[in-house]
Amino acid sequence: MNQDALELDTTHAVIDDQQTVVFRLADESYGIDIFRVNEIIRLREITPVPRTENHIRGLVNLRGKTIPVVDLRARFSLPVEEETDSCRIIVVDAEHGQVGVIVDAVTEVMTLGSDQIEDTPPLVTDVSTDFVKGVAKHHDHLITLLDLDKALAA
Amino acid sequence: MSAELDMSQYIDLFLQEAEEQIEVLEQETLGLEQDPTDDRLQVIFRAAHTLKGSSRAMGFSQFAEVTHEMENILDRLRNHTLSVTTEIADSILACIDTLAQMVDSIGQGNGDQIECAALVARLRKVQEGGNEAPRPAAGPTQVIELPSASGWPFRTHVSSDLFSALEEAAAAGPVFHAKVRLASDCVMKFVRAFMAVSIAQEAGELLACHPDQEKLEEEEFDTDFELIFTSSLTQEEIDTKFKGISEVENYWLGGWQTPTDEAPEVVAEPVGSVAQQEVPESAVVTPAAPSAPSTPATQGAARKGDTGQTVRVDVARLDNLMNLVGELVIDRTRISQIGNDLSNRFQDPNIDALAETVSHIARITSDLQDQIMKARMMPIETVFNRFPRVVRDLAQKLGKDVKLELLGGETELDRSVIEVIGDPLLHILRNSIDHGLEDPADRVKAGKPAQGTVVVSARHQENHIVIEIVDDGKGIDVERVKRKAVETGFMTQDAVDRLSDKEALQLIFQSGLSTAKEVSEVSGRGVGMDIVRSNIQKLGGLIDLETTVGVGTKTSLRLPLTLAIIRGLLVEVQGEIFVVPLGSVIETLLISPKDIQRINQREVIVIRGMTTPLVRLETVYGSNLNPEANTTDDMYGVIVGLAEQRLGLIVDRLIGEQEVVIKSLSRFCGDVPGVSGATILGDGNVALIMDVNGIVATNERG
Known part of the structure; x- marks a missing residue:
């Protein structure tokens, strides 16, 4: 129990006044720590890699490097939808190097104070609470803060 | 080691150098048994000496001790007071092994704490066990004491040989005399001394230094040393250079004066290349290069030339360069495509010029790629050297x-x-x-x-x-x-x-x-x-x-020749492009459905009387791909071979041959059966590289 409390505390400490990249996925807003984001690129040709997990869409060419791309909709078991012009790939640092994350749109970068952040109320989002490290309230709408490591872990 | 100076950043450099020198040592020592030439001994001695110096500078005392004992033996071999025997070669090799262990240990962050007392004892025994051949008698040389500079606490002794050399040099041009006292808390005395020596060598010819260069390198001096050198530079110019050395407490520079005002005090003392080491607190200014006093300048120049021609580069950097060039190649292909489009649509001299420029860029990029590949090349000697x-x-x-x-x-x-x-x-x-x-x-x-x-x-x-x-x-x-x-x-x-x-x-x-x-x-x-x-x-x-x-x-x-680039055959399977390494492709052929026969539930095809099993790649890659993409009934067989085995891979289309740069698959994807890596094609898209060995092995199992 103590251990849990401790972890929650550190989570808060990390989130404290942090710049967050906010993106949209199936009409909900999500945020990830800006320090994890390398760059945001337009959707491009993705080469599928056979016999990988469903949410791994394949590989893209990022300036001569090949990086894997994850479909967050598939990862979060959200309904599949046509890709639009506003779709982006957010390139983030993950455990095994860079990974691209497909989102519906990148909306803004905002600074969230610790007072805006709350523990995850159950059933507030469509996403399994395993991937969530908190919820931020911003002008009456909610932003789900993702725990990237868990969201990208196999 | 001083806490003020962070040595950790030099560790990598030290380790790298140590590994190289140990390799040289081992190689030459092995040759020593068959062919104990003086040249070889000199090379071994130098390697041991370098190791001793650098390990001392890094504060690895045990390492330094082992190399020191080894050096003693080598020195006696060099002076022919010992001769090479299997026993000696064995003990030197044992030494090298211990040093290699120490390097490993240091590399793992455990310092040089490898048991070596027994080894040191063995080395000492070997050293003393030698037949006491009479040393080459060194003729007595006169030592002349020079007057000390005003306010300078020590007196300089010059052997009479050197004395006349100095007089000669002084007659030919200006000779400078620098006396340097380092700060007593100086951390890297050797480095400071080395800087001073370098300045002297760059300025002209270093005639003499005291203590001799070897001792300077080993920090076998207190805080003071002196240099006598010729130079075409003015005293001010040299002065500025010397002022650039830090951790110097006091220093004095002047023209060298022939001691005429006082009758030189003449002391007889044996001087020779062997005896020098023995003379305690040697008060003798020895020539800078004892072996060849007449050519120290040319030697220095040669050494400088060597270091100027090679640069150590991190392999990761070369890989990066390789990636960048890969990018360039892709962009070049694009520009050339755009150029073609334009020239089809418009008539403009500028477009012709563009085409010319593109083809020039094409040549340069492929040259660049070649050069970078060459930069990554190493002679196979580096592997062979372990064998003897x-x-x-x-x-x-x-x-x-x-x-x-x-x-x-x-x-x-x-x-x-x-x-x-x-x-x-x-x-x-x-x-x-x-x-x-x-x-x-x-x-x-x-x-x-x-x-x-x-x-x-x-x-x-x-x-x-x-x-x-x-x-x-x-x-x-x-x-x-x-x-x-x-x-x-x-x-x-x-x-x-x-x-x-x-x-x-x-x-x-x-x-x-x-x-x-x-x-x-x-x-x-x-x-x-x-x-x-x-x-x-x-x-x-x-x-x-x-x-x-x-x-x-x-x-x-x-x-x-490389694992970075392969020639590959581009094929299409269910709308995706795959690269089959050309090395394993035996032949390709058009297959019509009626050619395919079945044996034991397996599809086979008979090629010139040989029954070759066929593999449908969708069974390897699953239905992840896009099966509707194949619009024709045509099939192609790519016959791949592994040793004696043959296997036909069924593909939808053959695209062509191309050189591809191999990228490893991100670990994020895990182990993908039938795929050994990925590459980027000319159009900027990613294609997967087939793991032919894996596919053959899977097929073999069933």
Whole structure:
């Protein structure tokens, strides 16, 4: 129990006044720590890699490097939808190097104070609470803060 | 070590240098037994000396102690007061082993705390056990005391030989005399002294220094040292340079004065290159380069030239460069496509100019790519250099007499290959010596020279490197291999009887089959050749055996020059492009559905009388791909080969041949069956590289 409390505390400490990249996925807003984001690129040709997990869409060419791309909709078991012009790939640092994350749109970068952040109320989002490290309230709408490591872990 | 100075940043450099020097030491020491020339001794001595200096500077006292003792022995060998014996070579090699262990230990962050007291004792014994040959008598030399500069606390002694040299030099041009006192808390005295010496050498010719250069390098001085040198620069110019050295407490620079006002105090003292080390607190200014006092300037120049021609570069940086050039190649292709589009639509002299520029860029990028590839190349010598030692130890242990010949060591191949072929080669070499070569007595009985020969050679062949290991031993008895296969239950007698000799020989590569009568420490446990083969195959290489009973065995390896770039055949499978490494492609053919026959539920095709199993790639890759993409009934077969096996891969379309840069698959994707990597094609898209070995192996299992 103590251990849990401790972890929650550190989570808060990390989130404290942090710049967050906010993106949209199936009409909900999500945020990830800006320090994890390398760059945001337009959707491009993705080469599928056979016999990988469903949410791994394949590989893209990022300036001569090949990086894997994850479909967050598939990862979060959200309904599949046509890709639009506003779709982006957010390139983030993950455990095994860079990974691209497909989102519906990148909306803004905002600074969230610790007072805006709350523990995850159950059933507030469509996403399994395993991937969530908190919820931020911003002008009456909610932003789900993702725990990237868990969201990208196999 | 001072806490103020962070040594950790120098550790890598030290380790790298140490490894290099240890390699030189080992190589030359091995040569010493056969060919104890003075040149060789000099090289060994220098390597040991460098190691001693750098380990001391890094504060590795045990390391320094071992090298110091080693150096003492080498010094006596050099002066011919000891002669090279197997015992001495053994103890030097033992030394080298310990040093290598220390380097490993330091590399792991554990310092140089390797037990070495016994070794040091052994070295001392060897050193003293030498026959006390009379030292070359050094004629007594006069030592002249120079007057001290005003306010300078120490007095300078000059041997009379040097004294006349100094007088001569002074007659020809200005001679400077610098006296330097370092701060008492100076952390790297050697470095400061070295800077001062370098300044003197750059300014002109260093005539003398006190203490001598060796002592300066070893920090065998308190805080003071002096330099006497000629220079065409003015005193102010030199002064400015000396002021640039930090941690100097006090220093004095002036023209060198012939001591005429006082009668020089003459002391007789034996001086010679041997005796110098013995003279305690040597008060003798020795010539800067004792061995060749007349050419110190040219020596310095040569050394400077050497360092100027090579640069150490992190491999990661070269990889990065490689990536960038890859990008450039892709963009070039795009520009040329855009140019073509434009010239089709418009008539404009500028578009013609564009086409010209693009083709120029094309030439430059491919040159650039070549150059970077070359920069990653290393001579295979770096691998070969490990062999003499192994062969020597092995021959000693097994009581065999082995002559090792290494040919083509200068053959260059990519670093990535160099890094991984060492162990497989070593294994084959061990096999040759342990199982291949007979005992000297048996050899004589068989009418062969008692000394067995193993030749390891490397050469380029097209885009590959071919390495051959040839021994003149007893060869491999194919019948025994067959018997063994039956005994171990690996194959039935029937199956074995049907094998050709060549096929039977392939059994050697199966795990669990060792034909060695006895399991030795060296080889014969039945693991090995299978691992060797799988390692070679992983590199996209081939291994082949040829043997004649009683005459010998030849093992040949065919390896790609690089693991970074391969030639590949681009094929389309269900709308996706795959790259099949060209090295494993035997042929391609058009297949119509009626050609395909079925044997045991498996699809096969008969090509020129040979039944070749077929593999549909969708069974390998699953239905992840897009099956509707194939719009025609046409099929192509890509026949791939692995050693003696053939397999036909069914693809929808053949696209063409291309050189591709291999990128490893992100670990994020995990292990993907049938895929060995990825690459970026000319249009900027990613394509996967087929793992032909993997597909063949999977097919074999069922």
